[in-house]
Amino acid sequence: MRTLFDKSAKGRTAVVPAMPEKQAGDMLPQNLLRAKPAHLPELSELDVIRHFTENSHKNFSVDGNFYPLGSCTMKYNAKVLEHIAALPGFTQIHPLIAQLKNGEQYTQGALQAVYEAEQLLCEINGMKAFTMQPMSGANGEFTGVMLIAAYHKDKGNKKTKIIVPDSAHGTNPASAMMAGYEVVNIPSVDGMVDPDVLEKNLTDDVAALMMTCPNTLGLFERNLPKIVEKLRKIDALLYYDGANLNAIMGKMRVGDVGFDVVHLNLHKTMGTPHGGGGPGSGAVGVSERLVPYLPVGRVEKTAEGTYRLNFDYPKSIGYIAPFLGNFSVYVKALAYISRLGKEGIPRAAEYAVLNANYLRKKMESFLTVPFDRICMHEFVSTPPEGMKALDLAKALLEYGIHAPTIYFPLIVHECLMFEPTETENKDTLDNLVTLMQEFVEKGKQDPSFLQQMPLTTPLRRLDETLAARSMVLKQEEE
Numbered sequence: 001m002r003t004l005f006d007k008s009a010k011g012r013t014a015v016v017p018a019m020p021e022k023q024a025g026d027m028l029p030q031n032l033l034r035a036k037p038a039h040l041p042e043l044s045e046l047d048v049i050r051h052f053t054e055n056s057h058k059n060f061s062v063d064g065n066f067y068p069l070g071s072c073t074m075k076y077n078a079k080v081l082e083h084i085a086a087l088p089g090f091t092q093i094h095p096l097i098a099q100l101k102n103g104e105q106y107t108q109g110a111l112q113a114v115y116e117a118e119q120l121l122c123e124i125n126g127m128k129a130f131t132m133q134p135m136s137g138a139n140g141e142f143t144g145v146m147l148i149a150a151y152h153k154d155k156g157n158k159k160t161k162i163i164v165p166d167s168a169h170g171t172n173p174a175s176a177m178m179a180g181y182e183v184v185n186i187p188s189v190d191g192m193v194d195p196d197v198l199e200k201n202l203t204d205d206v207a208a209l210m211m212t213c214p215n216t217l218g219l220f221e222r223n224l225p226k227i228v229e230k231l232r233k234i235d236a237l238l239y240y241d242g243a244n245l246n247a248i249m250g251k252m253r254v255g256d257v258g259f260d261v262v263h264l265n266l267h268k269t270m271g272t273p274h275g276g277g278g279p280g281s282g283a284v285g286v287s288e289r290l291v292p293y294l295p296v297g298r299v300e301k302t303a304e305g306t307y308r309l310n311f312d313y314p315k316s317i318g319y320i321a322p323f324l325g326n327f328s329v330y331v332k333a334l335a336y337i338s339r340l341g342k343e344g345i346p347r348a349a350e351y352a353v354l355n356a357n358y359l360r361k362k363m364e365s366f367l368t369v370p371f372d373r374i375c376m377h378e379f380v381s382t383p384p385e386g387m388k389a390l391d392l393a394k395a396l397l398e399y400g401i402h403a404p405t406i407y408f409p410l411i412v413h414e415c416l417m418f419e420p421t422e423t424e425n426k427d428t429l430d431n432l433v434t435l436m437q438e439f440v441e442k443g444k445q446d447p448s449f450l451q452q453m454p455l456t457t458p459l460r461r462l463d464e465t466l467a468a469r470s471m472v473l474k475q476e477e478e
């Protein structure tokens with residue numbers, strides 16, 4: 001790929017404004033001037049536009065094609081949400097204004113947006129309070145585990161362990177470790193947390209169990225009431241990884257089931273394009289007993305109907321993120337929830353589950369579906385013996401469709417995990433099924449057909465370990 005520097009030609013420029021009477025050198029103090037000119041490429045405006053437009057097409061996006069990447073909820077996000085988040089009233093306030101003396105009067109609209117987003121998420125999830133501060137799912141998990149730690153410390157509980165099922169997203173054990181806990185990994189039975197296996201690991205020093213529901217196999221946990229009861233007995237808390245909210249929003253409220261903490265991935269479920277590292281919002285909801293430990297400042301509504309920031313929470317875990325987190329992301333979530341409303345929210349979940357089950361039933365004839373029952377928003381599958389999940393994924397790329405998630409969760413052999421989301425229509429799903437079936441048939445007759453894929457993508461197969469371990473991010477200076 002040629003960089004802008006490769007394309008540079010001496011003397012080429014875009015439109016150059018007429019020179020001011022004074023040169024920069026006359027206006028700036030001498031000690032601030034560069035010793036030698038910056039090494040910048042010289043290009044016309046058209047060169048630059050073509051360069052970036054071409055490159056943007058090399059980047060796969062849901063605006064371009066189907067993106068059934070399991071566990072990531074790569075749904076289409078309506079452009080109107082971007083428009084709302086970009087309103088000048090939101091984008092042109094200084095993030096520090098609310099914290100200045102009497103500054104709240106200038107940010108009432110923004111504070112109201114925070115407050116209302118929290119209230120709506122409480123309603124949808126059955127929680128007592130929400131904080132919008134965490135800036136990703138993983139950051140939300142870390143916040144949640146810190147809240148759990150603060151609770152136990154406050155109560156004088158000696159707790160050192162957190163239980164995480166083997167189907168969990170890798171961020172779960174990582175968050176628990178970062179917050180200082182020892183992680184106890186428990187095996188799933190028939191794809192779920194088994195109350196007896198849990199019981200065996202449930203010593204008095206267990207602080208919490210982290211669950212994902214529906215879990216990363218796309219299965220709904222069947223033993224929640226029993227699990228809640230066992231944890232309550234030893235004052236252990238129940239953490240809910242809500243990254244998969246898309247399957248159950250408006251259908252089940254985690255607070256009603258007995259969960260104490262939940263993090264959501266608003267960037268997955270509610271209106272923000274994601275991938276490539278953000279921006280995200282990992283809003284965290286808590287039950288009554290964890291409210292005192294929430295991050296500050298909390299947005300509160302006064303008796304007069306105005307909004308203020310309250311920092312007076314002596315037991316708070318403190319700041320998790322500056323400026324109340326990724327504001328624009330949860331403004332999009334607020335717009336998304338407001339537009340879909342009480343009827344639209346569960347309907348979106350229903351279509352997400354319907355689409356996943358449609359794919360699952362269609363693919364059963366040529367892939368092995370290890371958990372042969374109704375799935376939630378996603379399902380896992382395995383190709384025929386001898387065929388690699390990687391090769392099938394690469395073949396899809398050649399046909400313009402993003403690969404499913406592969407080799408995750410680790411407990412499924414040659415795992416292919418599909419999550420179609422509710423925003424895709426039947427034609428798109430059928431096209432994926434036809435292609436997958438064709439690949440499996442061709443791959444059985446001639447394994448080299450799949451092994452050579454992809455043929456025409458900007459890069460074919462790369463050494464992923466090398467690419468991750470020794471990334472080249474800098475253009476060498478000549």
Ligand SMILES: *Cc1c(COP(=O)(O)O)cnc(C)c1O
Pocket residue numbers: 071072136137138139169171172212216241243244265280282
């Ligand atoms: C995506 C995901 C996470 C992590 O969220 P990030 O926003 O990527 O940090 C955690 N758990 C599950 C189940 C997920 O799907």
